Amino acid sequence: MSFLEIKDLSKSFGSVNVLDRVTLSINKGSVIGLVGDNGAGKSTLMKIVTGIHKPTSGSILLEERELTRISTSEIRLLGIEMIYQDLALARQQDISSNIFLGREPVKKLFGINLGLVDKQKMDKDSIKIIEDLGAKVPSVEYQAGLLSGGQQQTIAIARALTFSPKLVIMDEPTAALAVKEVQHVLELILKLKSEGISVILISHRLNDIFEVCDRILVLRQGQIVADVIKAKTSMNQIVSYIVGAE
Amino acid sequence: MFLKSIRLESLYVLGILIVTMSLLSPYFLSISNFLNILLATSVIGILAIGSTFVISSAGLDLSVGSVMGLAGVAGAVVMNQLELNWIFGILACIIAGGIAGFFNGQLVTRAKIPAFIVTLGMLGVARGAALLLCDGKPIYGLSNEFLFLGQGRPFGIPFPVIIFIVVALITHYILASTKFGKHTLVIGDNQMAAVAMGINVNRHKVKLYAFSGGLAGLAGMIFTSRVNAGDPTAGLNYELTAITAAIIGGTNLFGGKGSIIGTFIGALIMGILQNGLNLLAVQSYYQRMAIGAVLILAVWFDQINRQKN
Numbered sequence: 402m403s404f405l406e407i408k409d410l411s412k413s414f415g416s417v418n419v420l421d422r423v424t425l426s427i428n429k430g431s432v433i434g435l436v437g438d439n440g441a442g443k444s445t446l447m448k449i450v451t452g453i454h455k456p457t458s459g460s461i462l463l464e465e466r467e468l469t470r471i472s473t474s475e476i477r478l479l480g481i482e483m484i485y486q487d488l489a490l491a492r493q494q495d496i497s498s499n500i501f502l503g504r505e506p507v508k509k510l511f512g513i514n515l516g517l518v519d520k521q522k523m524d525k526d527s528i529k530i531i532e533d534l535g536a537k538v539p540s541v542e543y544q545a546g547l548l549s550g551g552q553q554q555t556i557a558i559a560r561a562l563t564f565s566p567k568l569v570i571m572d573e574p575t576a577a578l579a580v581k582e583v584q585h586v587l588e589l590i591l592k593l594k595s596e597g598i599s600v601i602l603i604s605h606r607l608n609d610i611f612e613v614c615d616r617i618l619v620l621r622q623g624q625i626v627a628d629v630i631k632a633k634t635s636m637n638q639i640v641s642y643i644v645g646a647e
Numbered sequence: 648m649f650l651k652s653i654r655l656e657s658l659y660v661l662g663i664l665i666v667t668m669s670l671l672s673p674y675f676l677s678i679s680n681f682l683n684i685l686l687a688t689s690v691i692g693i694l695a696i697g698s699t700f701v702i703s704s705a706g707l708d709l710s711v712g713s714v715m716g717l718a719g720v721a722g723a724v725v726m727n728q729l730e731l732n733w734i735f736g737i738l739a740c741i742i743a744g745g746i747a748g749f750f751n752g753q754l755v756t757r758a759k760i761p762a763f764i765v766t767l768g769m770l771g772v773a774r775g776a777a778l779l780l781c782d783g784k785p786i787y788g789l790s791n792e793f794l795f796l797g798q799g800r801p802f803g804i805p806f807p808v809i810i811f812i813v814v815a816l817i818t819h820y821i822l823a824s825t826k827f828g829k830h831t832l833v834i835g836d837n838q839m840a841a842v843a844m845g846i847n848v849n850r851h852k853v854k855l856y857a858f859s860g861g862l863a864g865l866a867g868m869i870f871t872s873r874v875n876a877g878d879p880t881a882g883l884n885y886e887l888t889a890i891t892a893a894i895i896g897g898t899n900l901f902g903g904k905g906s907i908i909g910t911f912i913g914a915l916i917m918g919i920l921q922n923g924l925n926l927l928a929v930q931s932y933y934q935r936m937a938i939g940a941v942l943i944l945a946v947w948f949d950q951i952n953r954q955k956n
């Protein structure tokens with residue numbers, strides 16, 4: 402049994418079929434590249450895994466637990482984190498609030514849990530997480546929307562790594578990054594792999610995909626058209642799968 | 648930590664208003680007039696607190712004035728016609744408001760009707776229901792215990808002022824320091840991010856509208872007690888002043904930002920404006936125009952500020 406199993410997953414928005422009987426499986430600690438043209442359905446597929454969209458039919462099993470019937474917050478608790486293409490940051494809130502969004506630590510007042518957020522702990526932990534990522538931000542109390550595109554991407558990455566995930570899905574995590582920062586993210590992916598954490602990387606930059614992935618999946622018009630071991634393919638072959646020449 | 652959440656401009660406006668009014672009227676600067684202002688502000692202020700929560704989640708509640716009227720009549724009916732104890736009167740006010748708000752929330756989240764339309768509709772429905780409940784005639788003559796809520800003066804301080812300040816303090820901490828408050832701001836800031844991070848956005852919004860309705864019920868209770876009548880026309884046009892107070896207080900009209908201490912100052916500005924215009928014997932028609940103009944000005948300044956950044 403694999404770590405993550407997607408079986409016969411289909412999704413339509415109204416009359417538009419976006420995903421068509423997608424089946425794939427992922428082993429623990431492997432890095433999977435998911436590629437495909439704009440609008441192929443990559444983000445939609447991953448948003449179904451994280452529970453944002455419900456599939457029209459099909460199933461997803463994480464270590465044999467069905468995911469399609471539980472909520473996004475439960476799926477996060479099971480250890481799946483995603484870095485969204487649009488980053489999903491609350492721009493008027495500060496950095497630490499974004500990193501701990503939805504999972505704020507609470508402190509008790511006179512022994513009673515009143516849902517008071519432990520801001521000090523959030524700030525302290527955020528500083529450490531950002532430092533560990535080798536990134537720099539002015540202050541964790543800075544509004545997320547005032548950061549540069551690359552810094553915002555760092556915040557989204559930091560958020561995904563904070564709660565010891567088992568699977569990290571990255572949707573175009575390097576889109577806004579400079580060369581050096583791209584290299585950082587790629588190193589980070591390999592580090593996650595070495596810790597036994599699975600990664601799904603969505604990217605249009607085939608160089609990056611080939612640098613870190615073990616396996617490459619190609620999605621075309623909502624169907625998986627190729628599922629190949631990196632060592633046994635070439636960039637040209639992947640390109641022809643993407644555009645449908647093969 | 649209080650200071651950080653206040654919009655500085657609103658403090659300037661408050662200062663300028665106080666100085667101007669004390670120059671214009673010899674009666675303005677006195678403790679008794681100050682208590683009067685707070686008393687007159689308490690009902691609007693409580694409504695404005697509800698609006699702050701709803702607006703900072705990128706919602707809107709236009710129904711608070713009508714819901715306040717409905718709640719007051721409901722309380723009076725429970726006490727005078729059903730002849731139940733004053734405690735049930737209090738509960739009836741708050742629950743009636745909460746139920747109206749709950750319906751607002753359900754319609755916004757389940758039927759996906761824009762909040763503007765839902766609460767505009769509720770503005771009509773609640774007012775009609777208030778008139779229907781009492782056949783269009785105010786219900787007079789409430790028990791002394793109930794009258795204490797709006798007219799009592801423990802230690803010389805009007806009881807509504809005490810309620811207002813206690814509610815403001817509690818809700819300040821809820822919005823600024825609890826998970827509930829943080830999630831309210833995040834939903835207003837970027838709803839997709841809230842969904843992606845596992846916040847149950849729909850349930851949260853229903854709570855917010857019910858909360859706003861419940862506060863409108865509390866405001867209705869105070870008003871009913873103050874005038875010693877369940878008045879179906881109570882709270883007419885109050886939503887205008889309440890929303891204005893929240894916006895002057897720094898609540899982002901498009902969501903994501905808001906603080907109760909700011910709204911408190913905003914409500915105070917509205918209260919002083921009305922009190923000052925009263926002292927200067929300005930006709931009430933002009934007062935209404937002034938309130939409307941202040942709302943437009945506040946949003947305009949806010950937009951200019953935003954463009955600068």
Ligand SMILES: Nc1ncnc2c1ncn2[C@@H]1O[C@H](COP(=O)(O)OP(=O)(O)OP(=O)(O)O)[C@@H](O)[C@H]1O
Nearest residue numbers: 414417419437438439440441442443444445446486
């Ligand atoms: N919420 C939605 N409602 C309706 N249609 C949607 C929705 N989300 C996505 N789609 C449609 O589904 C298709 C696949 O979109 P998706 O975002 O999954 O593509 P993608 O492979 O991630 O593309 P890109 O590389 O540009 O990010 C598109 O045609 C898109 O218009």
Ligand SMILES: [Mg+2]
Nearest residue numbers: 443444486572
């Ligand atoms: Mg995409």
